[in-house]
Amino acid sequence: MENKKQFIKGILAGFLLTVLLGGVAFGGYRMLTQASDEKKAESGELNLTGTEVQGKLAEIQNLIEQYYLDEVDAEQVENYLYKGAVVGLGDAYAAYYTRDEYQSLQDSTNGSYCGIGVQVTQNMSTGIITATKIFEGSPAEEAGMLPGDVLYQVDSQEVTGEDLTQVVSRIKGEEHTTVMISIVREGQSDPMDLEVERRTIEVSTVEHRMLDGSIGYIAVSSFDDVTVNQFLDALNDLEAQGEESLIIDLRNNGGGLVSSVCQMLDRLLPEGLIVYTEDKYGHREEEYSDAENHFDKPLAVLVNGNSASASEIFAGAIKDYGIGTLVGTQTFGKGIVQKVYPLSDGTAVKLTVSKYYTPKGNNIHGIGIAPDVEVELDTDVANEVTIPEEKDNQLQKAIEVLTE
Template sequence: MENKKQFIKGFAVGILVTVLLAGGIFAGSNALTKASDEKKAESGELNLTSSQVEDKITEIETLVQNYYLNDIDTDQVENYLYKGMIVGLDDPYAAYYTKEEYQSLMDSTNGSYYGIGVEMSQNMTTGIITITRVFEGSPAEEAGLLPGDVIYRVDDEEVTGEDLTKVVSKVKGAEGTTIPISVAREGESDYLTFDVERRMIEISTVAHKLLDGNIGYISVTSFDDVTVNQFLAALDDLENQGETALIIDLRNNGGGLVSSACSMLDRLLPEGLIVYTEDKYGNRDEMKSDVENYFDKPLVLLVNGNSASASEIFAGAIKDYGIGTLVGTQTFGKGIVQKIYPLSDGTAVKLTVSKYYTPNGNNIHGIGIAPDVEVELDPAVANEVVIPEEKDNQLQKAMEILTEK
């Protein structure tokens, strides 16, 4: 009986929060008449406070409390009320986050976390989640996980189709604990399962070195809070070493903070527009570079099909300004912007709020950015954790282009 009382309370709370999200009024109010309900329905306006919706929820609630056999997880019922509203938008990038999921998301951009040391990307059409990078010396590498592994189960729960951020939160946990990760691997007839220890993972989003011919090389694996200073420090160090040209590697960089990407572009571009966004009302928000600094040496940008979102903002600006050559394969094609809205109870929702456009006015959503020089990575090295410089044919092509210049 106590569970059923909590269940009813869960339904009531769920209805209330849903109404607040929709900008409506409290359930049970007489302010919304049948006529206004019909008018909103005709206009396509979201109206989750309509009498029909309230009546149907009450009807389901009554059936559940009278006939449902098993115990009720009231927290789960409440969470799925909110999740259902967002799922109904049919937007693979929208999501509802519980308190734990939201906290995990915030932790993932602060520079360190307890995890296994991998980066993942998701095919938004199939829901398939793939490991794109395994950190050197990480628990994931020690356990035997490889780039290209398709994640099937995390902690014995299937994750295909789950929101990627939620999968990341499942992987994280208390330091020293282990988590089973099941993957599908090319050439293997059955799933492989690895017990991987969680440890403190220090995120170094930028690596750099000076290559032969005084060509600078900077790899950027994601755009986080820490990335801007790491990138600027790497660029300064290479210039102090006498670099004459530069390669920036955005392969397998799934994006991150647009603000970080724009701050880095401000150091490279001449004065002008970096990117702009437009919302559903046509409101335009522009991000610009100033005249203080710009990069005036030969530049190559390495990209591939896992270069997405903020990486494409970066690549689009470089291409539109004509200050660098894109080498690799077509980028992912994510030209929309999501924003996370924290809610009063510590949960949050992520919504698609605008489209972004390159300086020349191109929206590349569902299309991607074509490289100036197309080069497929040699399949023989595609699944290696660290690809030796001499075997990386995309990198070698970039060096060849810069040497000729």
């Protein structure tokens, strides 16, 4: 009986508040809003709180109560009611987050999390989720995961086509618990099941070192809250070591926070426009670099097909200003911006709210950014956890460009 009460509460939560706030009984509310509902339906306007939707939900609820065989998880039904509303937009980047999923999303940008130490990306055309980086010494590496592995299932639930943030949330969990990851590896016909322990993973989104010939090297794996200071510290350290030219590696960087990439570009670009966005109303927001800093040494930026979103803002600005050479392969092509809106109960909704444009006014959505020097990574090293510097032909080409 308690389950049934919770279920009814869950199903009705989406529209009872509207009725109560109207200050009239449901029958009166139906009469007062019916004409408005009909007009909205004729115009194709979204109307999730109309009487027609309410009535249909009530019918579904009655049928479930009368005929559904198993126990009902009221919270799950309610969550999927909200998820379904967002999925119905047909936007692969939009999502509804439960409280736990929203907390996981926040944790992912805060410098540490409890997970398995793998970086993943999702092809929005196919929904396929692929491991792009396995952190050294991580539980994922110990379990045998490799870059290029396709995530097939997490704890026996298929993940292809699911929202990436929600999949990552399921992979994370309490420290020293385990998660069962099923992967598909190129050249193997059957999925592999890997039981992986969750541990605290310190997020280092920036790695740097000096290469031969006084060339500095900075690899940026994502644009998070912690990335800006890590990047600036790396840049200052390399300059203190006598760096004469620089390689910034954005390969397999799926993006992140626009605010972070703009702060990093402010350190590199001359004074001027970094990026601008336009929403559905044509409202334009612009981000600018100031005249305080300007990187004036030879620069190369490594990109590939997994360099997306904020990585493309970075690469697009470097290319438009002509202060560096892009080396690698065509970038992913994500020229739209999502914003996460917290809801009153601790959940959240992510919606696509604008398009972004490079300083010269290019929107690269569905197109990507072409490198100045195109180089495919050699296939014999593509799936290695760590590619030796001498075998990384894209890196070697960037060194060659700077040396010339």
